Amino acid sequence: MSTHTTMVYLDYAASTPVDPRVIETMAGLLSRDGDFANPSSNHMAGRRSRDHVERAGEQLAALLNCRSRDLIWTSGATESDNLAIAGAAHFRADRGKHLVTMSTEHKAVTDVFHALAKRGFDVTWLHPRETGVLDLAELEDAIRDDTQLVSIMHVNNETGVIQDIERIGEICRGKDVLLHVDAAQSVGKLPLDLAALPVDLMSMTAHKFYGPKGIGALYIADRPGCHVEPLIFGGGQQRGLRPGTLPAQLIAGIGRAAEIAHEEMTANLGHLHALRDRMWGGIRDVAGILRNGDAASSFAGHLNVSIEDIEGESLLLALEPLCVATGSACNSTNQEPSYVLRALGRSDRLAQSAIRFSFGRPTTEGEVDFAAERYRGAVNRLRELAPGHAA
Amino acid sequence: MNSDPDGDPYGDRVRELFANPAHSGDIEGAIPVLVEDQGVRVALVANREDDLIATLRFRAWGCPHLIAAAEAFCADYEGQAWSRLEDFRAQEVMQSLPVPTRKMGRILVLEDAARSLGQSDRQRSIEDTD
Numbered sequence: 001m002s003t004h005t006t007m008v009y010l011d012y013a014a015s016t017p018v019d020p021r022v023i024e025t026m027a028g029l030l031s032r033d034g035d036f037a038n039p040s041s042n043h044m045a046g047r048r049s050r051d052h053v054e055r056a057g058e059q060l061a062a063l064l065n066c067r068s069r070d071l072i073w074t075s076g077a078t079e080s081d082n083l084a085i086a087g088a089a090h091f092r093a094d095r096g097k098h099l100v101t102m103s104t105e106h107k108a109v110t111d112v113f114h115a116l117a118k119r120g121f122d123v124t125w126l127h128p129r130e131t132g133v134l135d136l137a138e139l140e141d142a143i144r145d146d147t148q149l150v151s152i153m154h155v156n157n158e159t160g161v162i163q164d165i166e167r168i169g170e171i172c173r174g175k176d177v178l179l180h181v182d183a184a185q186s187v188g189k190l191p192l193d194l195a196a197l198p199v200d201l202m203s204m205t206a207h208k209f210y211g212p213k214g215i216g217a218l219y220i221a222d223r224p225g226c227h228v229e230p231l232i233f234g235g236g237q238q239r240g241l242r243p244g245t246l247p248a249q250l251i252a253g254i255g256r257a258a259e260i261a262h263e264e265m266t267a268n269l270g271h272l273h274a275l276r277d278r279m280w281g282g283i284r285d286v287a288g289i290l291r292n293g294d295a296a297s298s299f300a301g302h303l304n305v306s307i308e309d310i311e312g313e314s315l316l317l318a319l320e321p322l323c324v325a326t327g328s329a330c331n332s333t334n335q336e337p338s339y340v341l342r343a344l345g346r347s348d349r350l351a352q353s354a355i356r357f358s359f360g361r362p363t364t365e366g367e368v369d370f371a372a373e374r375y376r377g378a379v380n381r382l383r384e385l386a387p388g389h390a391a
Numbered sequence: 392m393n394s395d396p397d398g399d400p401y402g403d404r405v406r407e408l409f410a411n412p413a414h415s416g417d418i419e420g421a422i423p424v425l426v427e428d429q430g431v432r433v434a435l436v437a438n439r440e441d442d443l444i445a446t447l448r449f450r451a452w453g454c455p456h457l458i459a460a461a462e463a464f465c466a467d468y469e470g471q472a473w474s475r476l477e478d479f480r481a482q483e484v485m486q487s488l489p490v491p492t493r494k495m496g497r498i499l500v501l502e503d504a505a506r507s508l509g510q511s512d513r514q515r516s517i518e519d520t521d
Binding site for chain 2: 309311313314317318382384385386387388389
């Protein structure tokens with residue numbers, strides 16, 4: 001039996017620890033003895049700082065197989081999503097105001113579309129099949145003559161379901177519509193070849209792949225009609241698309257994190273597959289358990305399960321010291337079940353009972369065994385507490 | 392998925408009572424009262440000796456605050472006068488734990504269960520007298 005008196009972290013889809021090799025790189029840009037200067041300055045210190053920024057751009061570009069000049073540094077995926085969607089919608093507004101997205105996107109995407117709808121844009125919301133996968137025929141039908149942008153995430157943050165962005169991109173290219181992909185959950189984890197993929201805009205963030213928080217990027221393809229209007233102004237950095245002093249130490253961090261992810265991706269994916277299968281094997285026979293999202297087309301780092309007749313908030317507390325994510329937003333006035341799982345056809349109660357286990361590079365088999373044991377124990381305990389339980 | 396910008400929603404006492412619900416369970420031969428509302432379920436069962444609550448047990452399906460409140464209620468009321476069951480008010484336990492105001496509806500289910508338990512015994516007494 002495995003025992004853990006301290007916390008066991010299985011919430012790598014929410015954030016990852018910064019890799020020590022990344023910390024080492026960043027440390028060289030912080031102090032007076034390091035390359036701390038403003039990378040826009042033209043003196044020697046500024047040029048040294050700028051070298052780090054340029055190197056990071058090359059490292060991230062190598063991971064994505066794109067050109068570094070097609071990457072814009074942002075504060076993270078939320079800003080990248082906002083810049084991509086609102087920026088492209090406004091840039092192409094004179095051609096049309098119809099936009100298409102999915103109901104299961106991250107709030108950083110859905111809230112931008114809601115805001116654009118209030119400003120006169122027409123948004124079509126596509127719903128997934130029960131598997132979580134988008135019906136491509138529905139996408140084709142949704143695109144109209146005045147459609148300017150489609151935004152579909154690569155890996156769903158809750159279920160791990162992977163969308164076929166290559167086919168989606170082909171459909172969009174065929175109809176001269178831009179495709180934005182929120183790839184916050186896949187950059188650094190799954191192979192992405194932007195030289196081959198028909199993707200116009202792609203959002204990413206460092207802290208999902210062992211880089212620091214506060215730095216992300218937006219890929220903007222260099223092709224006619226693909227451009228964004230800036231959301232903030234001042235300074236002229238990054239061709240005016242996202243001005244402001246570049247945080248060289250954070251950019252160096254995302255660059256190094258990208259380099260490590262590139263080198264170790266195959267091994268990491270194998271590790272994640274083994275952990276997820278081990279976890280599912282440890283809990284799949286619990287009575288009433290259901291796996292959310294299509295197992296065959298899901299990212300290996302996620303396992304999302306619901307369970308019948310268990311209250312989600314109590315389950316989450318009973319699982320401590322496991323750090324996992326639940327399918328409800330406990331901070332709201334009422335406990336709102338996950339809109340993503342509701343879109344997959346789960347009842348409110350099943351959606352509310354959902355737990356997302358997400359695994360990472362540091363996760364061990366012992367931690368997974370502990371998590372499975374803890375889950376089984378918590379479910380048993382809550383069922384024993386419930387009225388009607390036969391003692 | 393979830394994140395709570397307001398921080399930890401549970402106090403130490405709620406965590407302790409939720410983790411160690413010593414008064415959960417059944418009493419052999421006794422019939423529980425069950426109240427189901429607000430998306431939660433609470434069952435209470437007691438043994439009466441003279442005018443005292445000799446043993447008080449609960450079962451609950453709901454959030455950690457409800458389970459902690461039921462445990463606190465049973466621990467507080469065991470050994471007290473039976474007539475006090477009908478005087479229990481959700482506010483008592485909501486203030487002592489504490490429980491957020493938005494969860495009052497769920498704790499009122501516990502209050503309803505306590506009242507039903509008190510009344511059920513009175514009903515049985517009337518039937519016995521008849």
